[in-house]
Amino acid sequence: MKNGCALTIAEIAERIGGRSVGDRGRIIRGVQGPRGIDPEKIIVCRDSKSLSKAAPGIAVVALEGLIPEGSSGVEAPDAEKAFISVLSLFAPAREATPGIHPSAVVHPCSLVSASASVGPFCVIGDGCTISDGAVLEGQIFVGAGAQIGPRTRIEPQAVIHERTIIGESCVIHSGAVIGCDGFGFIPDFEKGHAKIPQIGRVRIGDRVEVGACVTIDRATVDETVIESGTVIDDHVHIGHNAMIGEKCILVAMTGIAGSAVLEDGVIMAARSGVADHVTVGKRAQVAAYGGATRDVPPGTTVSGFPARDHREELKKQALLRRLPGLLDTVKKLCAEVDALQEKVNGKDT
């Protein structure tokens, strides 16, 4: 096993479409953070602040014109893109030999592409399709009738339940459970809660990323849907029949209740939530720790629980800070009014 990529500064410049500066022949073997001091690793400065932190003599990637006189590195037209490009150059290869590991248990009525890779101890049920270039790393369970799209990568110990459909070029991280029963019961505190069979499925679009220990429950009927381009962080829960639009961002520990709707481009910040049957409009945001219990208009940001317009919430926070002063003012007013009353009424008498 080798991470062994080695490139000169000139080669890096060429590959990322930048311009090499200084000691162009220096060998670089990896990338390091803004405070790194390893002379064989390069620092990608995404802003001028991180550039100022870089130790002298360490090679950097920075925006055009920003590399100081005497330093070595690569000038790039777009720092964000350069960051991705340089990291990609040095990303350790994840070899995935096509083929089915001899230990895997694959149902004979399933279709596994010859270019797909199925790792050790995977279980693939009846009637599944594993498409071209898909990678199932190891110890993965794929339930009957599930479909895994081309070039989708599933990391170890994910569970893809029966009938789930996953599109192309997705990444499903370890410990994710997709297509599990929704939480549906008709409550009965006498005879016991009656389970509502959950006979729907989960459908996931293309280029979706699903974090570690994420649960996406299958629909009672029809589908729980995650549209293309949406990215989901670790420990997120998505209830049955929820509809998540395209290119949404769901940060860690977010909870989406059953039948909730996120329109396209919604951002759910860390540990936020949406109640059941609530719609969050296009490009709206729920701030960290917030919980939307009513529909959120497109393009707005809400925070708090129950969530309100974020500016209102900030005002509320500010007002709360003025409470101690308010109490003092009212106390003072009471005394003044008392004095006035005595005076005025005293005169009257």
Place this chain on the structure above:
Amino acid sequence: MKNGCALTIAEIAERIGGRSVGDRGRIIRGVQGPRGIDPEKIIVCRDSKSLSKAAPGIAVVALEGLIPEGSSGVEAPDAEKAFISVLSLFAPAREATPGIHPSAVVHPCSLVSASASVGPFCVIGDGCTISDGAVLEGQIFVGAGAQIGPRTRIEPQAVIHERTIIGESCVIHSGAVIGCDGFGFIPDFEKGHAKIPQIGRVRIGDRVEVGACVTIDRATVDETVIESGTVIDDHVHIGHNAMIGEKCILVAMTGIAGSAVLEDGVIMAARSGVADHVTVGKRAQVAAYGGATRDVPPGTTVSGFPARDHREELKKQALLRRLPGLLDTVKKLCAEVDALQEKVNGKDT
């Protein structure tokens, strides 16, 4: 693999104890949501609102007398029960052949019933009992001395730690970890926190549902207990020595701290919590996002953190909305009192 159930409307009516209406011979192959337009699928209308949404020509199940003239479907005396019955008719069969998959590793001193099903890559430790009709789907770990009751179904990649006892007809979903060490340490910030051995176990009653990625820690000594009929959604955490009563409902992302007690029929809404050693009384509720840090009286609802009586909390919310007005009023009062003082005191002078 076939989901292939096909029934006429008349057959559905007969099987769910309803009355067929309209085109009794029409073939139905599945169930769809209220807005579905597949002519081969039926809609179960749990209320009149969903009935009004149903597209014309689509077969429906509805309460007696509610199916419009000219439509086809089944009239049922109880919409909720009919929903469960119809879904059950079309629920894809989950075949579980009795027997132990040749790849499973089962300790010779464990007892596996001949009618139980142990799937691929399961590991069953020393001294376990797997009872009649129990299903271990695949890739499941059962620690030494654990007992799995009759007809209990364990989905792929659950971990049942040593000595755990699970009753009959339970469902344990994927990624659940039952009987893990409790989080017990004697804090010592100098020499290091000293781990308290966790030598108790988890005991789960009958007909309990445990969601995906749920953790139920074993007791320090004695037992962490989940009584019969309780249903637990995904991502719930239950600490060591907690006692969860019968027929409780724990919605997703709820946290129950160590030694907390939920009496029978408690509802913990989404992302709610109970602090350690706190008791939530019979049929009480903790609202979404709420955290009970003190005992909750039976039958009451609390919300907020720290949780208070829900009506008090709502009043507090309402008062907070009146804060801006209050500030204005007090400002106005100050001005008026100033004016009065000037006048009254001015006269005095």
Place this chain on the structure above:
Amino acid sequence: MKNGCALTIAEIAERIGGRSVGDRGRIIRGVQGPRGIDPEKIIVCRDSKSLSKAAPGIAVVALEGLIPEGSSGVEAPDAEKAFISVLSLFAPAREATPGIHPSAVVHPCSLVSASASVGPFCVIGDGCTISDGAVLEGQIFVGAGAQIGPRTRIEPQAVIHERTIIGESCVIHSGAVIGCDGFGFIPDFEKGHAKIPQIGRVRIGDRVEVGACVTIDRATVDETVIESGTVIDDHVHIGHNAMIGEKCILVAMTGIAGSAVLEDGVIMAARSGVADHVTVGKRAQVAAYGGATRDVPPGTTVSGFPARDHREELKKQALLRRLPGLLDTVKKLCAEVDALQEKVNGKDT
């Protein structure tokens, strides 16, 4: 399988360095909680309150001089230490035979110590090191280049991703996912969010405990670090490039965002959080449900969201409770000022 430890009271006293009292020859076969009534089990009374609950005739461990006349048990100089010692005596042995289970898939270029134990269905990638006395219980995935330190125990179904380094004497619980990709994207709501390759790793020190279903993401570059002696409860999430100091305590459901820093000895209470790039100072605490969005000074306690000094937060709570009274007072003031104005201004006219 036997939990079969049996010791006389005198033997227990000897082993834990205490003094036996009463019926010294009585056989004890286990430990029970403060209300236990099994005559063959002993109760460890960590305080005088639990001593008073103990049923008569049941053997107890208690502080010197506290065991009542006529009772049997062991007097110990330190109740907390005695608790750990007695539990350790009766903790069921977890046998782990050295060697690699024949079903495990171990890459030939990995090094597994002869004294390590690798259980069934484990997968160990290329270039890993499994050190002396390490235990991988079963169904564990260890990615390429990972290092597992001496005597570290990994429970079933944990995932240790590529390049992760774990020190000695750690415990990693089931369902933990260590070294997964961090959640890094350059947002683009038009063309789709661009994934930032996550090429760093996770490094964990010695004697660290990682709870069930915990996710610790690997760094974008460099390392996500958990220093020695830190203990982490279930369902905790730690983002990429976070730095967790020594001997921290992270209670269940806590979330640490990317690049956050916890200095040594920090306590994160249940369901607390830290925002990205925020530092929590040495021995500081974030209270339950709190979320630190700004740096927390060493030694302080913050609560609420956004978190503030805990005493300020308590004052705020107290002020809120005075709001209803305040509203009444202001209403009364308005009436009084109205009356005064009428009187004073009336006179004027």
